[in-house]
Amino acid sequence: MLDRLNDILGGTGLFTRGGFHCEVGDNVPILPDGRIARTLLLVGNAGPEMWRQFEKERNLDVKDPLDSWLLQKLEKASRATGAHLLLPNSGPPFIPLQDWAMRAEPVFRSPIGIMIHPEFGLWHVYRAVLLFAEHIDLPAWSAVENPCDACEAKPCRKVCPADAFTPSRFDAFSCVSHVESAAGRNCRELGCLARRACPVGRRYLYDPDQQKFHTEAMVRAVRLGYGSEDASG
Numbered sequence: 001m002l003d004r005l006n007d008i009l010g011g012t013g014l015f016t017r018g019g020f021h022c023e024v025g026d027n028v029p030i031l032p033d034g035r036i037a038r039t040l041l042l043v044g045n046a047g048p049e050m051w052r053q054f055e056k057e058r059n060l061d062v063k064d065p066l067d068s069w070l071l072q073k074l075e076k077a078s079r080a081t082g083a084h085l086l087l088p089n090s091g092p093p094f095i096p097l098q099d100w101a102m103r104a105e106p107v108f109r110s111p112i113g114i115m116i117h118p119e120f121g122l123w124h125v126y127r128a129v130l131l132f133a134e135h136i137d138l139p140a141w142s143a144v145e146n147p148c149d150a151c152e153a154k155p156c157r158k159v160c161p162a163d164a165f166t167p168s169r170f171d172a173f174s175c176v177s178h179v180e181s182a183a184g185r186n187c188r189e190l191g192c193l194a195r196r197a198c199p200v201g202r203r204y205l206y207d208p209d210q211q212k213f214h215t216e217a218m219v220r221a222v223r224l225g226y227g228s229e230d231a232s233g
């Protein structure tokens, strides 16, 4: 099934990000037809590949261009595989996407809240959850070290000019106030300084216009209380 999904998503920059067999503590919702979901698969992207494909195909006339582009691709994949599609931003209440990611593949919560992947670093996002009533065989993955354990300097925690990372949460209003200010040009134009300070997965760094697009959408999400997939990048 993972190969089939990757074939369907071919050329989009989206790909499967692993999966797991659902257990009660995972809090996976019941399927619309009342059946229990037995398998959960994640789809996502890493680096600039998806962005570049989106740029070639984007429709300038819609309100949330990335959101609508993604929906086309993801609905096609879920229809073709008979899966029930959940989107990351549906909520509140939000689906526990980062908890599911830790069950699906080797990722860890970084000191700045975003999950770190041993290869992609902080430069990856989840775009869809696919739920199946069937038990689907999944490849085993072996345990890997959390890259943050070996990173003594932890530069991601030291460079935010707005002190937006508290020990337990992300202070979105501090972040956005800085990003919108004259002093926030670096974050506004080139993306989050804290994220860019991480040494892991640097070859997956986003393109500058990709960083800017997601940062602008994030500011809108915080200021207007309105989120879409455009804000997640």
Ligand code: B12
Pocket (backbone or CB within 6 Å): 088, 089, 094, 095, 096, 097, 098, 109, 110, 111, 112, 113, 114, 115, 116, 122, 124, 125, 126, 127, 165, 166, 167, 168, 169, 170, 171, 172, 192, 214, 215, 217, 218, 221, 222, 227, 231, 232, 233
């Ligand atoms: C709401 C939301 C936001 C809000 C955050 C509001 C806030 N104060 O936290 C806004 C719009 C500001 C935002 C911004 C961003 N987001 Co966001 N966001 C979400 C969303 C939809 C829900 C998160 C949530 O509140 N869950 C409910 C709570 C109860 O869950 P939680 O497990 O406690 O986790 C959240 C926080 O508590 C926090 N957190 C948990 N533990 C800790 C520990 C520390 C030390 C810190 C600092 C934070 C922290 O991190 C989570 C995200 O806010 C998720 C998707 C999802 N369904 O999970 C994406 C998601 C977390 N976001 C994502 C991304 C990429 C971003 C941005 C980097 C995008 C950008 N344009 O720059 C920024 C950076 C934020 C950051 N540094 O944490 C990705 C992360 C991917 C990954 N690799 O892990 C997700 C998973 C979406 C996705 N499609 O993949 N986001």
Ligand code: SF4
Pocket (backbone or CB within 6 Å): 110, 111, 112, 116, 122, 147, 148, 149, 151, 153, 154, 155, 156, 157, 197, 198, 199, 200
């Ligand atoms: S800078 Fe270091 S601690 Fe921070 S996310 Fe990257 S590897 Fe982890």
Ligand code: SF4
Pocket (backbone or CB within 6 Å): 159, 160, 161, 162, 163, 164, 174, 175, 176, 178, 179, 187, 191, 192, 193, 194, 195
């Ligand atoms: S975008 Fe800038 S202000 Fe916001 S969290 Fe990142 S470094 Fe801090």
